[in-house]
Amino acid sequence: MTAQVAATARKRSARLLPSTTYCSWGRYPAVRHSHVHRVAWDDQVAGILGSTAIASLLPYGLGRSYGDSCLNADRELIDCSRLNRILSFDEFKGILRCESGMTFADIINVFLPKGWFLPVTPGTQYVTVGGAIANDVHGKNHHCAGTFGAHIRQFGLHRSDHGLVLCSPEQNADMFRATIGGLGLTGVIAWADIQLRKVAGPWIDADLTPFQSLQTFLDLSHESDGRFEYTVAWLDCFAGKNPRGIFFRGNHSTTESRSFTPKKGPTMPFALPEWLLNRYTVKAFNAAYYHLHKAKSGATAVPYNSFFYPLDSIQQWNLLYGQQGFLQYQCVIPESRLDAFEELLDRIAHSGMGSFLGVLKRFGDAPSAGMLSFPRPGLTLALDFAMRGERTLELMRSLDEVVLQSGGALYPAKDARMSPALFESSFPHWRSFVPYIDPKFSSSFWRRVTQEK
Amino acid sequence: MNPPQESSTHSMRKAVILGATSGIALAVERELAQRGCELLLVARSAERLAALQSDLLARGAAQVLVCPANLASVEQHAGIFDYVRRTLPQFDTVLLAYGAMHDQKESEASIDILVQELNVNFVSASAILTFFANDLEKRRTGCIAAITSVAGDRGRRANYVYGSAKGALSLFLQGLRSRLHRAGVRVITIKPGPVKTPMTDHLESAARFAEPETVAADIVRALEQRSPDVLYTPKIWRYIMTAVEHIPEGIFKRLSF
Numbered sequence: 001m002t003a004q005v006a007a008t009a010r011k012r013s014a015r016l017l018p019s020t021t022y023c024s025w026g027r028y029p030a031v032r033h034s035h036v037h038r039v040a041w042d043d044q045v046a047g048i049l050g051s052t053a054i055a056s057l058l059p060y061g062l063g064r065s066y067g068d069s070c071l072n073a074d075r076e077l078i079d080c081s082r083l084n085r086i087l088s089f090d091e092f093k094g095i096l097r098c099e100s101g102m103t104f105a106d107i108i109n110v111f112l113p114k115g116w117f118l119p120v121t122p123g124t125q126y127v128t129v130g131g132a133i134a135n136d137v138h139g140k141n142h143h144c145a146g147t148f149g150a151h152i153r154q155f156g157l158h159r160s161d162h163g164l165v166l167c168s169p170e171q172n173a174d175m176f177r178a179t180i181g182g183l184g185l186t187g188v189i190a191w192a193d194i195q196l197r198k199v200a201g202p203w204i205d206a207d208l209t210p211f212q213s214l215q216t217f218l219d220l221s222h223e224s225d226g227r228f229e230y231t232v233a234w235l236d237c238f239a240g241k242n243p244r245g246i247f248f249r250g251n252h253s254t255t256e257s258r259s260f261t262p263k264k265g266p267t268m269p270f271a272l273p274e275w276l277l278n279r280y281t282v283k284a285f286n287a288a289y290y291h292l293h294k295a296k297s298g299a300t301a302v303p304y305n306s307f308f309y310p311l312d313s314i315q316q317w318n319l320l321y322g323q324q325g326f327l328q329y330q331c332v333i334p335e336s337r338l339d340a341f342e343e344l345l346d347r348i349a350h351s352g353m354g355s356f357l358g359v360l361k362r363f364g365d366a367p368s369a370g371m372l373s374f375p376r377p378g379l380t381l382a383l384d385f386a387m388r389g390e391r392t393l394e395l396m397r398s399l400d401e402v403v404l405q406s407g408g409a410l411y412p413a414k415d416a417r418m419s420p421a422l423f424e425s426s427f428p429h430w431r432s433f434v435p436y437i438d439p440k441f442s443s444s445f446w447r448r449v450t451q452e453k
Numbered sequence: 454m455n456p457p458q459e460s461s462t463h464s465m466r467k468a469v470i471l472g473a474t475s476g477i478a479l480a481v482e483r484e485l486a487q488r489g490c491e492l493l494l495v496a497r498s499a500e501r502l503a504a505l506q507s508d509l510l511a512r513g514a515a516q517v518l519v520c521p522a523n524l525a526s527v528e529q530h531a532g533i534f535d536y537v538r539r540t541l542p543q544f545d546t547v548l549l550a551y552g553a554m555h556d557q558k559e560s561e562a563s564i565d566i567l568v569q570e571l572n573v574n575f576v577s578a579s580a581i582l583t584f585f586a587n588d589l590e591k592r593r594t595g596c597i598a599a600i601t602s603v604a605g606d607r608g609r610r611a612n613y614v615y616g617s618a619k620g621a622l623s624l625f626l627q628g629l630r631s632r633l634h635r636a637g638v639r640v641i642t643i644k645p646g647p648v649k650t651p652m653t654d655h656l657e658s659a660a661r662f663a664e665p666e667t668v669a670a671d672i673v674r675a676l677e678q679r680s681p682d683v684l685y686t687p688k689i690w691r692y693i694m695t696a697v698e699h700i701p702e703g704i705f706k707r708l709s710f
Contacts, residue, residue, distance in 0.1 A: 021660050038477070038654045041501050082651075085508035099504075110512055 001297040006140040022077055025318050027325030028387050028416055031073035032443060036060070040082040042099065045188050048078060049160040049440060054440040057160075059184045061101060061128030065135065066151035066328040067416030069183050069445035078188060080130055083131065087191055094196040095153060097295065100130030102281040107196075108304075116196040117252070117304070125309050130189045133231035136181035136373040140230035140248075140308070143362050149180035149369030155192035160440040163184070164190060178436035181370025181414060185437045185446060189295040201255035204230070204307040209247040210294040218335075220247045221362040230307070234293075235358035236286040237348050238279075245360065246293040248307070255299040262286060265313035265406070274322035277386050279352040311357075321386045326355075327416055329396055330382035332363060333408040340406035341379055344399055346421055348383065351395045371433045374426075382414065412445060423449035466542045467491045469537055469579060471524055472551020474501045476650020477600060479523055480669030481548060486514035487675075493518040493541045496532055496551075515533045524551055526575045527580045534584040546676060549578055549599035552619070554652050560614040567614055574618035579625045586629055590636040597633070598641040598676060599626055603685065605644070606694045607705070625685075630682060642683045646690040663687050 022033055037048050037057075048057070056075035063070055071077075083101035090096075094116050096107065104118055105125040111117070120135040131137075136149040145151070154168035157179060165187070165208040167176040179186045207228070211217050217233055223233050235245040311317055318326065333341050348354045359382040368375050385392050400422050403410060409426035410418045423430070430450075437446075446452065468485055470478050473494030476636055485492060486509040494517065503517040509517045518540050522533045537544060553573045560567040582597060587596040604612055605620030623642050630640035647662040648655055656662075663686070671686035685691035700708070 038651065040651045041474075041498075042504065043498070043500055085504050086511040087507050089503065089511050 001371065004261050022060060022071070022079070023063060024067055024070050024416070025064050026327055026387075026416060027318060027321075028066055028327060029071070029073075029444070030325070031068070031071050033072060034074055036077045036079050037047075038079045038082065042083060042190055043156045045078070045190065046163065048165055049158055049188070049438075052270040055440075057438075057440050058443045059100075059130060059134075059188045061131035062103065062126050064127045064131060066125060066414045067412075067445065068448065069135075069412050069415070070131070070442055071444040072442060073444045075442065080188065080361045081128065083190075084128075094198060096194045096196055097191055098129060098194070099191050100133070103128055103130050104132070107194075107264075111306070112195060112199070112202055115198060115200070117199040119195055119197045120145050120148040121123050121308055123309065124312055126312065129194065130184070130191055133180055133189060133192060134182060134184040136370040136375070137413070138363070138375045140232045140361065142249075142361065142366075142375060143225045143231065144229055144364065146364065146366035147181075147368050147370075147373055147375050148371065150366065151195045152180065152369070153193040153195060155179070156190040157186065158188040158190050160187070160395055160438050177369065177371050178433055179370070180268065181368065181373035182433065182436065183372065183443060183445065185441045185443060187438045187441070199252045200254045200305045201252075203258070203261045203301045204250040204304055205252035205253045205256070206248065206250040206302045206307055207299045208293055208297045209249075210244070210290070210297055211243045211247055213242045214345075217243075217247065217360065218338075218362070219296065220249075224249045225362070225364070231361070233360040234289070235381070236290055237354035237358040238283050238286055238352075239343065239349065243345055243358075244290055245358075246290065246297075250307055252300075253301050260303045262303065265315060267315035268317055268319040269305065271319045271323045272321070274324065274386065274388075277321065277355075283357055293359045319386070324387040325391075326384050326386050327392060327396065328382060328384050328414040329399060330374075330380060330411040331399070331403045331408050332376055332380040332407050332411075334378045335362070335405065337406040337408075340402050340408070341381070344381065344402045347398055347402065349396070353385055353388075353392065353395055355386065357384045358382070371436075372412070372427055372430060374409060374413070376409065378408065380411075382411075382432070412449075415445070418449065420449050420451050467493075467541055467583070468546040468548060469493045469495070469541065469544050469661065471495050471547065471549045473519075474498065475504060475550045475552070476652060476665050477645065477648060477672070478548070478550035479505075479670055480665040481550070482509055482514075483512055484669050484673040486510075486517075489515050489616075491516040491518075491541065493520065493537060493544065495520045495522055495524060497521065497523050513664050523613060524581060525553075525577050527577055530577075530581050530584060534588075535580070538588070545595045547582070547589075547595070547597045548672075549597075550677075551578075551581060552602075552615075552652070554612070554615045555643050557610075557612045562696050570614050571618045574615065575621045575625070578622050582625075582629065586633060586638070589638045590633055593636045594638065596639040596641065596676060597626075597629070598643055598672065600643045600645065600672075601626070603644050603646050603694050607634075607697055610709075639679070640682070643672055643675070644683065644685050644690065644694075646685075646687060646693070677698040 057074040058077055060077040060079050080101040083099040086101045087097040104127055120139045132148045136147045138147045146394050157165045159165055229251050231249045233245045233247045235243050361380050363375050365377050468490055474496040487537055492514050498519040506517045506519055520536050522529050555566050555570055601623045602619040604616035605623045608616055626640055626642045643667050648665055648668050649662045653659055668686045675684045
């Protein structure tokens with residue numbers, strides 16, 4: 001019987017899974033995996049890592065990386081999304097120990113009613129703890145709180161060569177720093193201890209301010225960073241060198257006491273036809289968005305989900321960009337190189353290919369927790385581009401030139417196409433990370449930027 | 454003789470889950486934990502039960518007891534039931550959620566696998582449920598729910614061994630319902646369509662299956678209310694199976710699914 005079971009397992013692993021089942025958020029590139037291990041229990045992980053037949057593995061959470069850093073084309077994935085259990089919670093210190101597949105949405109649902117919130121959150125709550133560590137994600141509070149990795153006290157890491165390894169700033173400190181921002185390449189995170197943040201309730205005292213130039217944005221940032229825990233700006237990228245936008249800032253409210261229950265929004269049922277998104281419709285959308293928010297400017301208490309996760313209100317919004325998917329471009333440029341930043345905006349405006357989701361934020365000075373963490377002092381800009389073949393890639397290459405000569409960097413979590421040279425210049429110390437990669441692990445992203453076979 | 458007056462909702466406070474680590478059971482347990490229920494979980498792996506215990510307590514369960522045991526082995530049933538009686542004597546809900554599905558071809562080729570599949574899904578299930586049924590009948594209260602399958606509604610070439618075991622369990626529950634009705638004990642037959650769980654991961658069309666959370670919400674709603682007796686989940690399967698059952702056998706035997 002055991003032989004029969006093994007034969008079935010071999011048959012299963014020989015079948016290539018369709019590309020749509022496991023893809024990244026940008027749905028580009030579309031790749032196939034030779035096998036996906038869907039683990040449901042922590043005790044199954046060691047067996048998969050120990051199997052000698054396996055050539056290359058990569059842990060996969062909710063697939064919210066935009067490009068190919070969560071993909072392992074023609075090789076294998078370990079889907080960790082069912083490893084989502086709470087192992088313990090210290091009610092006094094607010095330290096949560098959970099498995100790595102637990103989502104931020106789930107953490108909020110369980111712990112916000114008890115008065116605890118995530119220490120750092122990206123613009124979606126549909127990410128896993130493992131994914132947030134692997135990309136050392138940042139949020140609107142980067143200028144006060146640093147990256148997510150700064151709030152990880154310790155974690156257990158399954159390695160194919162060393163078994164379960166405890167990593168913290170004291171124990172196996174190098175492996176700890178390699179795994180934070182390590183793109184899932186150092187092993188499978190079994191569990192992690194997260195320091196949650198005490199809050200009074202689900203409300204944010206938010207403030208909206210329209211701005212009409214990059215300088216106003218910077219003035220607003222400098223003026224707000226001391227007074228507001230959260231700051232971010234939406235940018236109309238069709239406006240060129242003197243962009244208009246809306247500056248959002250906020251603090252956890254201590255006065256608002258209304259009760260609040262989040263509701264699940266509508267779902268995009270299918271990929272939109274591509275002609276629907278063109279420079280005219282997007283321009284019109286941006287103008288409407290600007291004026292609508294300009295009219296709402298001022299201070300008001302809003303629920304946490306509309307402040308942190310406006311896009312989560314439409315499930316599967318990535319299907320807006322049609323069958324070919326989209327690319328996101330997120331870079332950081334030193335604040336001293338405002339000229340480069342303006343050049344970047346100019347090139348985007350001239351291309352006419354920008355989109356509605358331009359996001360601008362000034363990073364704080366806190367050093368990031370991981371060896372390959374992306375956040376560093378400077379201005380970070382994130383933009384979506386519908387994938388329209390070569391002309392989209394060409395525009396992005398022209399943006400790369402600006403980033404490269406300004407000494408900036410690109411964010412691996414958002415990338416599907418940066419050159420090895422740009423990766424080298426973004427992460428000049430990447431070779432010192434290599435010894436920490438699990439010998440059985442690899443990813444499409446890693447093979448691409450390191451030109452490894 | 455009139456049955457005791459049934460209230461419109463069943464207050465479910467103390468639930469025993471048989472097969473607590475199965476995919477659907479996991480989702481049901483989270484729903485029950487959120488409601489502050491007391492839970493007693495029976496499953497094979499002590500390690501997995503420990504992870505479940507901490508998770509469900511953090512999610513609001515008032516108490517989580519665990520009983521590592523092999524439900525497939527009928528010899529262990531008396532011991533399991535004894536543990537339940539000692540630790541959660543006033544249990545009011547029992548959910549049977551375990552099952553095993555082998556590749557149909559394997560159970561055609563190996564009589565051992567065939568017998569094992571019938572034993573796990575039908576013989577052991579009806580044996581353990583009888584312990585609980587006898588107790589609840591005496592106490593004239595409570596609810597027994599068991600997960601069978603739409604596969605039990607009609608024998609199909611692709612999985613008639615699994616289907617016949619689940620179909621037999623559905624018949625068993627039907628009789629049990631009629632017997633326990635007089636004692637005011639409710640019996641629910643739960644017939645899920647295909648669900649995304651570890652049991653079905655290897656199937657071609659798994660991406661189109663129902664989410665366990667959807668099925669769990671239906672199950673918990675059925676447990677709390679006083680109807681239905683037979684729950685199809687997701688609901689569309691009630692209509693699909695009505696259609697499937699009405700295909701004449703002469704045609705049905707030629708169909709390829």
